[in-house]
Amino acid sequence: xxxxxxxxxxxxxxxxxxxxxxxxxxxxxxxxxxxxxxxxxxxxxxxxxxxxxxxxxxxxxxxxxxxxxxxxxxxxxxxxxxxxxxxxxxxxxxxxxxxxxxxxxxxxxxxxxxxxxxxxxxxxxxxxxxxxxxxxxxxxxxxxxxxxxxxxxxxxxxxxxxxxxxxxxxxxxxxxxxxxxxxxxxxxxxxxxxxxxxxxxxxxxxxxxxxxxxxxxxxxxxxxxxxxxxxxxxxxxxxxxxxxxxxxxxxxxxxxxxxxxxxxxxxxxxxxxxxxxxxxxxx
Amino acid sequence: xxxxxxxxxxxxxxxxxxxxxxxxxxxxxxxxxxxxxxxxxxxxxxxxxxxxxxxxxxxxxxxxxxxxxxxxxxxxxxxxxxxxxxxxxxxxxxxxxxxxxxxxxxxxxxxxxxxxxxxxxxxxxxxxxxxxxx
Amino acid sequence: xxxxxxxxxxxxxxxxxxxxxxxxxxxxxxxxxxxxxxxxxxxxxxxxxxxxxxxxxxxxxxxxxxxxxxxxxxxxxxxxxxxxxxxxxxxxxxxxxxxxxxxxxxxxxxxxxxxxxxxxxxxxxxxxxxxxxxxxxxxxxxxxxxxxxxxxxxxxxxxxxxxxxxxxxxxxxxxxxxxxxxxxxxxxxxxxxxxxxxxxxxxxxxxxxxxxxxxxxxxxxxxxxxxxxxxxxxxxxxxxxxxxxxxx
Numbered sequence: 001x002x003x004x005x006x007x008x009x010x011x012x013x014x015x016x017x018x019x020x021x022x023x024x025x026x027x028x029x030x031x032x033x034x035x036x037x038x039x040x041x042x043x044x045x046x047x048x049x050x051x052x053x054x055x056x057x058x059x060x061x062x063x064x065x066x067x068x069x070x071x072x073x074x075x076x077x078x079x080x081x082x083x084x085x086x087x088x089x090x091x092x093x094x095x096x097x098x099x100x101x102x103x104x105x106x107x108x109x110x111x112x113x114x115x116x117x118x119x120x121x122x123x124x125x126x127x128x129x130x131x132x133x134x135x136x137x138x139x140x141x142x143x144x145x146x147x148x149x150x151x152x153x154x155x156x157x158x159x160x161x162x163x164x165x166x167x168x169x170x171x172x173x174x175x176x177x178x179x180x181x182x183x184x185x186x187x188x189x190x191x192x193x194x195x196x197x198x199x200x201x202x203x204x205x206x207x208x209x210x211x212x213x214x215x216x217x218x219x220x221x222x223x224x225x226x227x228x229x230x231x232x233x234x235x236x237x238x239x240x241x242x243x244x245x246x247x248x249x250x251x252x253x254x255x256x257x258x259x260x261x262x263x264x265x266x267x268x269x270x271x272x273x274x275x276x277x278x279x280x281x282x283x
Numbered sequence: 284x285x286x287x288x289x290x291x292x293x294x295x296x297x298x299x300x301x302x303x304x305x306x307x308x309x310x311x312x313x314x315x316x317x318x319x320x321x322x323x324x325x326x327x328x329x330x331x332x333x334x335x336x337x338x339x340x341x342x343x344x345x346x347x348x349x350x351x352x353x354x355x356x357x358x359x360x361x362x363x364x365x366x367x368x369x370x371x372x373x374x375x376x377x378x379x380x381x382x383x384x385x386x387x388x389x390x391x392x393x394x395x396x397x398x399x400x401x402x403x404x405x406x407x408x409x410x411x412x413x414x415x416x417x
Numbered sequence: 418x419x420x421x422x423x424x425x426x427x428x429x430x431x432x433x434x435x436x437x438x439x440x441x442x443x444x445x446x447x448x449x450x451x452x453x454x455x456x457x458x459x460x461x462x463x464x465x466x467x468x469x470x471x472x473x474x475x476x477x478x479x480x481x482x483x484x485x486x487x488x489x490x491x492x493x494x495x496x497x498x499x500x501x502x503x504x505x506x507x508x509x510x511x512x513x514x515x516x517x518x519x520x521x522x523x524x525x526x527x528x529x530x531x532x533x534x535x536x537x538x539x540x541x542x543x544x545x546x547x548x549x550x551x552x553x554x555x556x557x558x559x560x561x562x563x564x565x566x567x568x569x570x571x572x573x574x575x576x577x578x579x580x581x582x583x584x585x586x587x588x589x590x591x592x593x594x595x596x597x598x599x600x601x602x603x604x605x606x607x608x609x610x611x612x613x614x615x616x617x618x619x620x621x622x623x624x625x626x627x628x629x630x631x632x633x634x635x636x637x638x639x640x641x642x643x644x645x646x647x648x649x650x651x652x653x654x655x656x657x658x659x660x661x662x663x664x665x
Contacts, residue, residue, distance in 0.1 A: 031519070051513065053511075071504065116599045124598055128481075132598070158645050158649055189541075193549045245531055248531060265424045280442045
């Protein structure tokens with residue numbers, strides 16, 4: 001019992017906890033996540049030397065030159081109403097020089113419910129694009145060469161189904177599965193922890209996630225089959241420490257399941273990707 | 284000692300973002316009310332049945348998905364059918380001003396709380412609008 | 418990866434990540450303040466070394482963003498990338514006493530959680546016992562209390578409020594989208610080979626029961642125009658549904 005007992009440190013958000021009667025005492029502050037911050041930091045606090053950028057354990061970044069070499073990808077998430085309307089928006093974005101797409105699905109799709117189901121009433125196309133069948137997916141990517149663009153899909157419970165549709169569309173377009181690239185969110189653990197868009201119990205969900213990881217490792221090697229997400233954990237109100245800890249532990253769980261499936265670590269680990277939240281408190 | 288106000292906090296629709304619903308449930312409980320939280324993905328029928336069975340005086344609906352215009356009128360209609368007109372219905376979530384007005388005027392919702400509404404104001408409103416039996 | 422699993426490939430050791438600025442930090446009141454929040458958050462993500470970034474639009478917490486708002490969000494990234502100088506050298510904050518201390522501290526506390534979850538038997542038992550859910554709900558409630566008490570300041574919400582309601586236009590999705598989707602689906606359901614659909618669904622149920630990889634069958638099913646809803650329903654027949662114990 002160590003972490004939970006830290007609850008008494010959650011005392012403020014870069015704000016005064018208690019202003020001491022002594023005017024000389026500086027106010028006590030802590031980060032947005034409740035880590036107390038001292039008045040001054042010195043070389044005593046940052047012990048040891050850091051590895052260089054691009055060197056294990058990559059504290060200073062995973063590449064030697066970082067953004068000197070290549071900027072980060074500016075990937076804006078979009079999707080609304082019907083596949084026709086979203087397709088038009090994607091074509092526009094690509095014509096403006098954007099090289100990656102990021103698909104937002106509507107709530108019924110995220111929950112594995114077709115657009116014509118009664119529970120979808122009032123929610124079709126509201127928070128993203130509605131996709132119920134391969135026909136919708138064909139429309140969504142009509143005229144968009146899946147061999148050339150990378151596509152990120154924010155979908156979890158029905159992720160294996162949407163991935164199957166994506167592969168079917170790529171095949172129809174004549175794009176080689178060995179070359180196509182993109183990211184499937186497909187992170188079910190954080191659904192139970194935070195976002196709550198689950199359908200089945202955790203173990204069958206893990207089995208389906210692992211099906212995708214295994215299939216991708218063998219047939220679609222450039223695709224990221226899971227994006228292990230802390231973002232939603234933080235949005236649900238966690239601290240930064242909780243976001244990081246639960247997300248990394250989720251990553252360990254996926255790795256354990258994939259190993260149990262008979263994959264070797266280096267067959268799938270390079271394609272595990274992560275997704276974090278960047279909050280107000282700058283540090 | 285007055286009997287505590289009984290509140291049903293419900294999360295209708297497909298959306299699973301329950302942070303707000305949970306914070307409200309806890310705040311009302313801390314304010315001495317008896318709170319029943321329905322959990323996620325409740326249909327209007329399930330909500331009204333739960334309200335009937337639990338004999339609540341207040342129903343709080345948390346809706347962030349934009350489906351309020353489909354869900355809230357249905358809940359109000361069911362309450363009328365079951366002669367539960369005395370139940371105070373409040374709605375919290377991302378509700379544009381025009382929709383909030385319509386929900387109140389046309390459908391009889393007692394209050395609509397948009398993001399950032401102080402918990403204390405909600406507690407005070409419920410205390411003042413629930414008719415307490417002597 | 419290297420130490421826990423003995424991965425050899427250097428690419429396995431690297432944590433690649435995407436970042437999105439915090440939707441939950443956006444406020445309904447004084448919505449233009451959200452542009453500034455997003456800029457600060459985006460800068461933090463870049464200093465953290467992110468591989469890709471989504472910047473929220475000022476209206477994003479409330480609706481799908483309008484075209485104007487999306488453009489402004491993209492421009493925020495472009496200003497950081499091309500004008501701020503932050504890209505000139507890798508990890509410009511490297512060696513900052515405070516940043517390095519905080520990095521170590523966050524890492525230390527995160528490991529404590531990870532060891533606790535390991536001791537519970539992994540993430541699934543932890544979820545079944547509502548452990549992470551409860552930790553998050555507690556943190557969230559603590560924060561809300563700080564906002565209520567004014568201890569945590571949110572500009573425009575509990576400090577520096579303005580009387581005038583400054584509201585932004587929200588994008589309204591055309592209500593006809595839903596009916597157009599319904600019509601297309603009805604026509605598809607009438608056109609497709611119903612027997613082939615039933616066979617695909619039965620094959621999926623079998624694979625789910627027998628613990629085989631479902632991907633090849635899923636690809637066959639979607640090609641026969643079996644829908645997302647039908648496939649999820651078939652899996653639910655085998656796996657059952659999940660309802661969580663609500664933690665409040």
